[in-house]
Amino acid sequence: MEKTTSKHLWWQEGIIYQVYPRSFQDSDGDGIGDLRGITSRLDYLKWLGIKGIWVSPIFPSPMADFGYDISDYCTIHPLFGAMQDFDALLHEVHARDMKLILDLVPNHTSDEHPWFQESRSSRDNPKRNWYLWHDAKPDGSPPNNWLSVFGGSAWEWDEPTQQYYYHAFHTKQPDLNWRNPEVQHAMLNVMRFWLDKGVDGFRVDVMWHMIKDEQLRDNPANPNYNPLELPYRQLLPTYSTDQPEVHDIVKMMRQVTDSYHERMMIGEIYLPVSKLVAYYGADNKGAHLPFNFLLLALPWDAQQLASAISEYEGALPPGGWPNWVLSNHDKPRITSRVGKSQANVAAMLLLTLRGTPTFYYGDELGMRDVPIPPEEVQDPQGLNIPDKYLSRDPARTPMQWDDSDHAGFTVAKPWLRLPENFRKVNVKTQQDDPYSMLSFYRKLIRLRQEEPALRIGDYAPVYTDSQAIAYTREAGEKRFLIVLNLTHRPCYFNPEHEAFSGTIAISTYLEREGTPISGTISLSGDEGIVVRLAS
Ligand code: GLC
Numbered sequence: 001m002e003k004t005t006s007k008h009l010w011w012q013e014g015i016i017y018q019v020y021p022r023s024f025q026d027s028d029g030d031g032i033g034d035l036r037g038i039t040s041r042l043d044y045l046k047w048l049g050i051k052g053i054w055v056s057p058i059f060p061s062p063m064a065d066f067g068y069d070i071s072d073y074c075t076i077h078p079l080f081g082a083m084q085d086f087d088a089l090l091h092e093v094h095a096r097d098m099k100l101i102l103d104l105v106p107n108h109t110s111d112e113h114p115w116f117q118e119s120r121s122s123r124d125n126p127k128r129n130w131y132l133w134h135d136a137k138p139d140g141s142p143p144n145n146w147l148s149v150f151g152g153s154a155w156e157w158d159e160p161t162q163q164y165y166y167h168a169f170h171t172k173q174p175d176l177n178w179r180n181p182e183v184q185h186a187m188l189n190v191m192r193f194w195l196d197k198g199v200d201g202f203r204v205d206v207m208w209h210m211i212k213d214e215q216l217r218d219n220p221a222n223p224n225y226n227p228l229e230l231p232y233r234q235l236l237p238t239y240s241t242d243q244p245e246v247h248d249i250v251k252m253m254r255q256v257t258d259s260y261h262e263r264m265m266i267g268e269i270y271l272p273v274s275k276l277v278a279y280y281g282a283d284n285k286g287a288h289l290p291f292n293f294l295l296l297a298l299p300w301d302a303q304q305l306a307s308a309i310s311e312y313e314g315a316l317p318p319g320g321w322p323n324w325v326l327s328n329h330d331k332p333r334i335t336s337r338v339g340k341s342q343a344n345v346a347a348m349l350l351l352t353l354r355g356t357p358t359f360y361y362g363d364e365l366g367m368r369d370v371p372i373p374p375e376e377v378q379d380p381q382g383l384n385i386p387d388k389y390l391s392r393d394p395a396r397t398p399m400q401w402d403d404s405d406h407a408g409f410t411v412a413k414p415w416l417r418l419p420e421n422f423r424k425v426n427v428k429t430q431q432d433d434p435y436s437m438l439s440f441y442r443k444l445i446r447l448r449q450e451e452p453a454l455r456i457g458d459y460a461p462v463y464t465d466s467q468a469i470a471y472t473r474e475a476g477e478k479r480f481l482i483v484l485n486l487t488h489r490p491c492y493f494n495p496e497h498e499a500f501s502g503t504i505a506i507s508t509y510l511e512r513e514g515t516p517i518s519g520t521i522s523l524s525g526d527e528g529i530v531v532r533l534a535s
């Protein structure tokens with residue numbers, strides 16, 4: 001276990017905040033967020049107490065997957081601004097002692113990327129082998145049964161060259177062939193380009209997809225398929241993802257990162273804990289933070305969460321630093337998932353567990369998924385699978401800054417609609433309201449910044465029942481008890497092994513703050529408390 005005496009780095013002690021650039025702040029009146037917009041809102045993020053800002057892709061892209069289909073890795077999409085705007089953003093982030101994390105999408109490019117244009121131009125083009133081209137089976141069908149996450153076969157037939165290419169996502173997102181050293185070299189150079197500019201790290205898109213089975217074996221059926229899910233889940237991605245050789249690639253990327261001072265790499269990885277932790281790499285020379293999505297995947301249930309937390313803590317390799325995520329641009333927002341009262345409890349959990357918290361823009365306001373009428377759906381996952389409601393647009397709506405028209409996000413029509421209640425749920429109205437979710441987040445963040453016990457201290461589970469979770473965080477002489485009621489009904493916590501006594505530092509019920517605690521602890525429905533224990 002990491003000892004509290006050792007030096008901790010910014011990405012261990014600090015909080016990471018995800019900005020979805022289309023939706024954070026528009027500066028030029030086109031209804032789409034941009035880099036100047038982000039720069040203009042940095043003071044807010046600083047005020048909130050954020051350390052690292054992760055910005056989803058800002059590079060040239062035909063926008064088939066809203067920037068995750070990149071046609072040039074080393075410049076800025078004009079929609080978001082110019083390279084000068086990027087340089088200014090980076091400068092202003094650093095001037096505020098914050099860090100900038102870019103999204104790196106190494107698994108696939110856009111089909112409009114010059115690499116793919118060359119690759120598809122003929123079978124003997126030198127870049128043919130940069131992508132995954134294969135012959136049809138004798139009957140003309142695709143090389144195997146692999147499915148695309150966005151629906152249908154993952155193989156697309158290319159008429160001119162009479163072969164299929166593989167795309168794990170959109171047909172406009174062909175997968176690169178990471179077994180090819182030229183591809184490795186090219187993408188590591190992309191990393192160096194941005195690291196040389198001074199960016200502080202990367203969030204690496206779909207890291208577990210990067211290498212696929214060389215023999216292209218068929219994926220097996222998923223016996224637990226739930227028809228409400230993506231059709232992609234009908235098969236288990238046994239041969240198309242999480243191949244042993246992926247760790248060699250991650251290690252190469254890590255070596256590049258490590259050749260610069262205090263940079264870092266987050267891996268986007270949706271895998272069970274036992275497989276996820278392998279991405280820390282042998283001797284921790286893999287991803288610094290393989291994203292831990294347990295909190296956004298599990299049912300909101302005390303026992304299930306507590307056992308998942310223990311499993312995760314127990315599975316971490318020595319020296320592997322934990323991290324926690326509540327929402328992102330691909331999943332429903334936390335407030336929509338668990339409701340407003342429990343979203344406060346979730347914030348307390350996120351900000352008091354051991355490890356780096358990442359939260360998603362607007363979650364600190366209790367922003368909800370916004371219903372998007374079918375004719376306004378833009379997300380390819382929604383459009384390609386129209387018979388199921390799987391669009392990710394609802395979680396990608398504009399940041400709600402104030403109660404003016406378009407919520408202060410833009411002066412024009414925003415690219416996705418705002419919810420009806422934005423005049424009430426926004427930064428401006430919440431900033432000065434001590435009862436708001438924003439004030440609650442800020443208070444938790446402040447306490448975390450002040451107290452090493454909460455930031456980097458040891459974690460110990462104390463108690464779980466069908467309603468509540470309790471654990472302690474400790475560093476040096478200081479110790480905190482956190483008790484979270486994950487239900488709407490009141491509950492009691494009767495510590496058997498140790499009589500805790502102390503004072504409530506933060507409660508989801510403001511009135512309770514400052515109240516002494518000893519013996520049996522009772523909580524209201526939806527209450528979470530952080531207790532400063534008497535030493
Ligand atoms: C990641 C991104 C998601 C994107 C996909 C394909 O999962 O988070 O938004 O659609 O990769 O790039």
Ligand code: MG
Pocket residue numbers: 026027028029030031032033034079
């Ligand atoms: Mg704009």
